[in-house]
Amino acid sequence: MQTTSAIVLGSGTSTGVPVLGIEYPAEFLANRKNHRTRPSLLLQGPTGNLLIDCGPDLRDQLLRENVLDIEQVLITHTHADHIMGMDDLRSFCLKYHQPLRIYAYEQYQLDIKRVFAYAFADFPPGVEVPRFDLQEVPPIIKVGGLNVETLRVMHGPLPCVAVRVGDFAYVTDVSEIPAEAMSRLQGLKTLVLDAVRYKPHPNHFHFDRAIEVALQLGAKQTYFTHLSHDYDHDKVNSELPAGIELAFDGLRIPIGT
Numbered sequence: 489m490q491t492t493s494a495i496v497l498g499s500g501t502s503t504g505v506p507v508l509g510i511e512y513p514a515e516f517l518a519n520r521k522n523h524r525t526r527p528s529l530l531l532q533g534p535t536g537n538l539l540i541d542c543g544p545d546l547r548d549q550l551l552r553e554n555v556l557d558i559e560q561v562l563i564t565h566t567h568a569d570h571i572m573g574m575d576d577l578r579s580f581c582l583k584y585h586q587p588l589r590i591y592a593y594e595q596y597q598l599d600i601k602r603v604f605a606y607a608f609a610d611f612p613p614g615v616e617v618p619r620f621d622l623q624e625v626p627p628i629i630k631v632g633g634l635n636v637e638t639l640r641v642m643h644g645p646l647p648c649v650a651v652r653v654g655d656f657a658y659v660t661d662v663s664e665i666p667a668e669a670m671s672r673l674q675g676l677k678t679l680v681l682d683a684v685r686y687k688p689h690p691n692h693f694h695f696d697r698a699i700e701v702a703l704q705l706g707a708k709q710t711y712f713t714h715l716s717h718d719y720d721h722d723k724v725n726s727e728l729p730a731g732i733e734l735a736f737d738g739l740r741i742p743i744g745t
């Protein structure tokens with residue numbers, strides 16, 4: 489039986505870091521924590537797991553972390569950096585001989601059906617395509633021995649799903665946390681929070697705002713994620729207030745349930 493934990497599969501913003509076409513100082517590239525794949529997180533329960541988002545780096549992320557099974561999937565919203573790896577879920581559909589359970593808000597289910605139309609089409613036997621069992625996001629997702637609470641936050645004008653399980657929460661792609669979600673994010677040991685870049689952003693918390701919200705929520709430890717190349721990991725970490733650090737790809741966080 490595995491321990492309950494979260495793995496940051498990807499700590500990067502939509503471009504990933506390094507960004508294509510940009511030349512970086514050798515010292516920046518030498519730190520592997522400055523190499524950030526697209527945003528995704530895995531919740532590992534005692535008997536199974538929940539994958540949160542499927543960006544274009546999904547395959548590499550799962551191989552890197554030796555993840556052999558995915559029980560269920562939550563799509564926080566359908567921007568490209570969160571869904572463009574969904575085709576790779578095909579391997580798990582084939583492994584289990586059944587469609588994979590995918591939770592997404594109804595408006596996002598329509599996007600998934602449009603982008604991955606072939607996953608819902610008829611094919612002759614022997615043709616392998618992913619199959620998705622799309623479900624509305626319930627208040628609590630029961631998976632792998634975990635009760636994962638879902639919270640609605642705003643990502644610019646769009647809703648986005650945040651989650652809380654035990655003393656841990658993951659709030660990615662957020663520009664506003666409504667009062668109800670704020671009240672359900674109290675008393676955390678660990679919070680993983682969007683802090684996309686230094687400059688303000690209409691659809692994301694930027695650095696200063698993320699610090700404000702992190703201090704307001706008062707988790708014992710906050711990790712910033714969805715990070716652009718603004719952040720040189722070790723340098724920024726040394727300047728952040730106590731209890732706030734940058735996440736990095738492969739970060740493992742124990743969860744108390």
Ligand SMILES: [Zn+2]
Pocket residue numbers: 501502527567569570661714
């Ligand atoms: Zn994103």
